[in-house]
Amino acid sequence: MNTARSPAASVLHRVPGNCALIIGSADLLARRLDMVRAAGLKPALLDTDGGGSLPRGPRALPGRLHDLSGWAGAFTARLATARGPVDLAPLSYHADGHFDWVLDFSDQATCAAELPPPGYYRLAADDYPGLKRALIEIARSLREGFVKPEYLRFDAVRCLHARQGVAGCRRCLSTCPAGAIRAGSEAVHLESMLCQGCLACVPLCPTGALQSSQRQPADVMADLEARLAGGGRQAAAAPEGLWIGAPEALAEAPAGWLVWPAEAPAGLGPAIWLAALALGCRRVAIAPARPASVQRTLQDAIALAQGLLTGLGLPPAVASAADALTLPAIPALPPLPPAKLRAAGSERDLLLAALDHLAAARSAAGALPLVDAPFGEVVVEAERCTLCGACARLCPQAALSLAGVEGLTFTEARCVQCGLCANACPEQAIALRPRLLTDRSAREMPRRLVQATAPHCPGCGAPHAGPAPSTGSRVLAEQARLRPELARLLALCPECRQRAMAADLARAAPT
Structure with a gap:
């Protein structure tokens, strides 16, 4: 299968082959074989009941599929x-064994994904129209690619999934x-050939690593x-x-x-929803x-938006609505001065900008x-x-x-x-506490979490950041018990510690 990028940067163009894996009972496979061949496909048959007589000619095996992976032009099966x-x-009819x-x-779908990959067609035994549509689509792809x-655009540098083997964001x-x-x-690894464009991941990414x-x-x-x-302009009001x-989910809305x-x-x-409210929309x-799964993600996002609004003392003016009749029942915001927002680099930045405006309009202060x-x-x-x-070394945001x-x-x-620090x-001394600090200046002001004891180095006498002698560190206590020399090294400043370690190595070296 040849792969090339089309002139449009956001389109992949592939020229697939004609090897088709067809899964089902032997009797059904025999009845569908002529239609499959007429579409220009070379069928490879997998008889799932194992009790029928497979037709002569095409490659065929009895058995059940264990798993299937890939997409059009690159399926592998076991x-x-x-x-x-x-x-x-x-x-397969290909040397590398792909379909x-x-x-x-088959009675039970092989592909477990809610949105199956391109090139996979789940068909009922008696679904002639569905089979016809699938074969017409395949035949067109064989002719035209x-x-x-x-x-999606993915920036791996911005992704906070892991750093140096430490687990981080999994949103x-x-x-x-x-x-x-x-x-x-x-x-994370993004496989563009599997992505179906729902974009549910984009609002979840806190750094903008995933964008449309x-x-x-x-x-x-x-x-x-x-x-x-x-x-x-039409309504002479917000x-x-x-x-x-x-x-297809929308209808004519009320006036x-x-x-x-x-x-x-x-x-x-939520960033767009709350931005709409900050710009003057009432619901x-x-x-x-x-x-x-996309609906569950939406419901979680709606719950987050509602929690933020009620925490600011505002009505939960963001809600799900399946039809136009439910729209008037959504609580409306009181009239607020419209914001002047600018498009930010990430969903999170835009969300915070909208929340800052709503909090200022309500004179809300505190932590939600x-x-x-x-x-x-x-x-x-x-x-x-x-x-x-x-x-601090692992924190990619310098927080x-x-x-x-x-x-x-x-x-x-x-x-x-993201959780990298925790x-x-x-020492397992760090915990995350999700919240919104509504005071922007307080949010942007660095604050001390741990005050250094600034012990003086026994080697040079200079103060340095290090563990206090009375530290509650379980790791250090256990290490000092097992390796008494470790406590001596930890008491030194970094420069003296390096010199002491070098001296220890020199003394231990064979003469």
């Missing part, structure tokens, strides 16, 4: 056997209904502002509400409401989305406790902290810093609650 899974490569297409007539939009992993995002060693390749945040904000401005959803048909409504998350409604939010504080048990600096002999400081505005702490 057969379930008593001794474990066995590669089905010998059944280009999969037609699945297979065009797959590349829906997007359980969200993708197509299984296109999986854990990697440092960053079709529309930039500035484009979305410009669209939102144009819609709200147009609605204001819009009563904004209803967002897929085109004063604006409708925003979006091909990927899950990609317009935001979100139509249900499919599949089920949240659950699983991309902002909050880091709590450190000072008596257990040894100021080793592991948390934590070890300022010489001053101690450990924290800037809440920078923290995205997972890196050898």
Whole structure:
């Protein structure tokens, strides 16, 4: 299969082969064989009941499929056997053993993803129209090539999934209904050929590592502002509400409401919803989305938005709405002065800007406790902290810093609650506490979490940041018990410690 990028940067163009894995009972496979061949496919048959007579000619095996992976032009499959899974490569007509297409007539679907990969067709035994549509689509791809939009841009440098083997952010992993995002060693791995463009992962990413390749945040904000401005002119007042959803999920809205048909409504998350409210819209409604995992993600996001609004003393003016009749029942915000927002680099930045405006309009101050939010504080048990600096060195946002002999400081505005610091702490002295600190100046002000004791180095007499003699560190206490020389080294400043270690090595070296 040849792969090339089309002139459009966000499109992948592939020319697939014609090897098709067809799964089902022997009798059904025999009845469908002529149609499959007529579409230009070379069939490889897997008889799932094992009791029928397979037709002569095509490659065929009896058995049950263990697993299937890949996409159009690059499927691999394994057969379930008593001794474990066995590669089905010998059944393929390609030298490398891959299959280009999969037609699945089995009783139990082989592909578990809610959104199956391109090239996989789940068909009922008697679904002639569905089979016909699938074969016409495949035949067209054989003639013209297979065009797959590349829906997402991924910046691995911004991804906080892991650092130096320490686990971090996992927000997007359980969200993708197509299984296109999986854990990697440092960053997550995005498989563009599996991505179906629901964009549910985009609002979840706290750093903007995942963004739509079709529309930039500035484009979305410009669209939102144009819609709200147009609605204001027509109604001579702020819009009563904004209803967002897929085109097929929306209907005619009541007077004063604006409708925003979006091909990927899950990609317009809490940041856009609250930005709409900050810009003067009084309510935001979100139509249900499919599949089920995307709807669950939307419901979690709606709950977060409602919690933020009620925490600020405002009505929960963001809600789900399956039809136009439910729109008037959504609580409306009181009239507020409209904000002047600019498109930010990430969903989180835009969300904070909208919340700052809403909090200022209500004179709200304090800290709102949240659950699983991309902002909050880091709590450190000072008596257990040894100021080793592991948390500060790993923090990619520079929210934590070890300022010489001053101690450990924290800037809440920078923290995205990725968890790297907590997972890196050898003393397990760090915990995350999601919350919104509504006072922006307090959020941006560095504060001391752990005050350094500034012990004086026994070697040179200079003060340095280090563990206090009375530290509650379990790790240091156990290490000192097992290796008494460690306590001596830890009492030294970094420069003297290096000299002492070099001297120890020199004394231990054979003469």
